[in-house]
Amino acid sequence: MNGLKADTGKHTLLFIDDDPVFLEAQKAFFSARGYTVLTAGGTDAALELLREETPDLILVDLMMEHTDSGFRLARRIRREERFRGTPLVMLSGVASETGIGFAREREALREWSHLDDFLDKPVSAHRLLAVVRERLGGPDEPAGGR
Amino acid sequence: MAARILVVDDEPGILSGVCEILTLEGYEVDTADCGRRAQELLSLGSYDVALIDYRLPDVDGLTLLRSIRQRCPEVMTCMITAYANIETAVFATRQGVDVFLPKPFSPDDLLGAVDTLLGYKKLRDEAGELRAAHAASLRELASEKSQTHSLVASLRDGVLAVNREGEIVLANRAMEEMLGAAAGDLLGRQVGPALAGGVLAPAVAALDPQNPAPAVFEAERGEQRLFVTASGFYDDEGALLGRIVTAVDISSVRRMALEKARFTRTLVHELRAPLGALKSIVEVMRDRSLGDDLGSYLSFLDRADERIDGLGELISDLLSLSRIEHEGAPRQPDAPADTPTVVGEVVELWRDRAAARSVGIEVDLAPELPPCTIPADDLRTLLTNLVGNAVKYNRASGSVTVQAVRSGEGLEIAVRDTGIGIEPGNLPRLGEEFFREKRTETRGVEGNGLGLAIVKRLVERAGGRLAVRSSPGEGSEFRVIFPC
Numbered sequence: 001m002n003g004l005k006a007d008t009g010k011h012t013l014l015f016i017d018d019d020p021v022f023l024e025a026q027k028a029f030f031s032a033r034g035y036t037v038l039t040a041g042g043t044d045a046a047l048e049l050l051r052e053e054t055p056d057l058i059l060v061d062l063m064m065e066h067t068d069s070g071f072r073l074a075r076r077i078r079r080e081e082r083f084r085g086t087p088l089v090m091l092s093g094v095a096s097e098t099g100i101g102f103a104r105e106r107e108a109l110r111e112w113s114h115l116d117d118f119l120d121k122p123v124s125a126h127r128l129l130a131v132v133r134e135r136l137g138g139p140d141e142p143a144g145g146r
Numbered sequence: 147m148a149a150r151i152l153v154v155d156d157e158p159g160i161l162s163g164v165c166e167i168l169t170l171e172g173y174e175v176d177t178a179d180c181g182r183r184a185q186e187l188l189s190l191g192s193y194d195v196a197l198i199d200y201r202l203p204d205v206d207g208l209t210l211l212r213s214i215r216q217r218c219p220e221v222m223t224c225m226i227t228a229y230a231n232i233e234t235a236v237f238a239t240r241q242g243v244d245v246f247l248p249k250p251f252s253p254d255d256l257l258g259a260v261d262t263l264l265g266y267k268k269l270r271d272e273a274g275e276l277r278a279a280h281a282a283s284l285r286e287l288a289s290e291k292s293q294t295h296s297l298v299a300s301l302r303d304g305v306l307a308v309n310r311e312g313e314i315v316l317a318n319r320a321m322e323e324m325l326g327a328a329a330g331d332l333l334g335r336q337v338g339p340a341l342a343g344g345v346l347a348p349a350v351a352a353l354d355p356q357n358p359a360p361a362v363f364e365a366e367r368g369e370q371r372l373f374v375t376a377s378g379f380y381d382d383e384g385a386l387l388g389r390i391v392t393a394v395d396i397s398s399v400r401r402m403a404l405e406k407a408r409f410t411r412t413l414v415h416e417l418r419a420p421l422g423a424l425k426s427i428v429e430v431m432r433d434r435s436l437g438d439d440l441g442s443y444l445s446f447l448d449r450a451d452e453r454i455d456g457l458g459e460l461i462s463d464l465l466s467l468s469r470i471e472h473e474g475a476p477r478q479p480d481a482p483a484d485t486p487t488v489v490g491e492v493v494e495l496w497r498d499r500a501a502a503r504s505v506g507i508e509v510d511l512a513p514e515l516p517p518c519t520i521p522a523d524d525l526r527t528l529l530t531n532l533v534g535n536a537v538k539y540n541r542a543s544g545s546v547t548v549q550a551v552r553s554g555e556g557l558e559i560a561v562r563d564t565g566i567g568i569e570p571g572n573l574p575r576l577g578e579e580f581f582r583e584k585r586t587e588t589r590g591v592e593g594n595g596l597g598l599a600i601v602k603r604l605v606e607r608a609g610g611r612l613a614v615r616s617s618p619g620e621g622s623e624f625r626v627i628f629p630c
Contacts, residue, residue: 018584018589019419019422019423020589020590021423021426021427021446021449021450021453022422022423022426024445024446024449025423025426025427025429025430025446026426028430028435028436028446029426029429029430029433029435031435032433032434032435032436041589042589063415064584065584121418121422122418122421122422122425123422124425124429125426125429125430125433126429
């Protein structure tokens, strides 16, 4: 593994998404940078996994079993004392899919769901990396990536 | 046509003289020497004028006159008498005689009297015609009015008319319902207070007699969506008579638009998801996250390949749906599809993929099948989807059976599997575009949720039906039934 890629510290990330390809790709990308990557394909799998694990950052997709599964899951995670301070990032294609003013409601939703960030899908791995580093600290990616 | 004149007199001299004078003038003349003969002639033909002597051998002239008045009111009458005095004249006139001719009279007196009578008759006939025409037009008007009234009353669109004073002068039943008013309740009320606070309140400003600007807006009433227009109506000279409001229920149009929007939204999601996955694969490879050995990325490339195939299928399915929608009625096949041939083709298409999962496909066709009423292409599309589902949602080492029989209804083709089945609660949603069961067992099964929507439409537009039976964990049975 390329040592230059590895970030300082061994942070654990949890990706929750119903697309297995997306999960695998993120796992490959972030593992290459020294992160420990956990993945869950849905709400139940995520809750099951969180019984044992305490990731440092959680990225959750909005639309899974239902159109708002991500919100419900985020609320449930937040209710647990253990995850009060864990950064929670929501990925959704809602704003660009519906064209409605989801962005305007962002602050209200963030407040309601205690989410730390919203990212519109499709999202690049480098954009995700920037968000992860912003939340967890770590060296900036060199300009232009690798 | 010459006027017809009846002369009634018992003096042969007068009778022939009068007859001669009138005939010379071009009139058509009949004569009678007594009342009885006059009655006979009157019952046989029609006359314009009757000249009657006051004194007749059988009846007196006045009795004959009264009888003519009653039986032939169209005949103008003239009384001839030698006893010319004012009393007789007045009496005869009271009896309804039109002209009085005293004896002795000159030919000019006679012709003058006949001329006067014919003039009266012409006037009377014209007046009668006018009266008849007037009555007919009144009848027509009344029937038109009642037709218009029942027409407006039975319109499904709401109609409300307001006069220049702002009073409601017409509100049909549909409008009363839209406004939640009892029948006849709105009539005569001022439009402002009548509509205030209701669904048509925005129309009030447009109904202001001082403000002739037309208004168009949409209003919501519970589930109902109304399209409302308010505009003036004018007489032929362009003077404002009042204003009229129409409200059309556009709920179904609205529902269709919402469904279309929902479809598009889902479609965008379905198109974007594989693109996102492909993009993340490209990123991983460009990043060389798994190192420089290309072999490490093979499983990613396989996934990319699957997603590209999936996108291709999605596009084909969208085209099928659009084609079915566009064509509307089923095409009449040139030749009916040969069911055994199509079943064979479809099974061959899936045989390898089924074998890869150790799923066997059995075919069971009755020897004498009724002809299939849909084109071969449609049957192929339909069976490809059903057999594909039976393979994809099967368990390993399961089986698929395709059976075709003649049933009471017609041709019945059943596709059965030993797969994961369908949750009973989801059965009604099968055939809904993009609907897919989200269960642990369906994860990893490729599909876009359009297959059954296509099957359902193909079957239904051919007048057939789709019947589904399923029990979770045991398997499903899809039957398509085409009437013969």
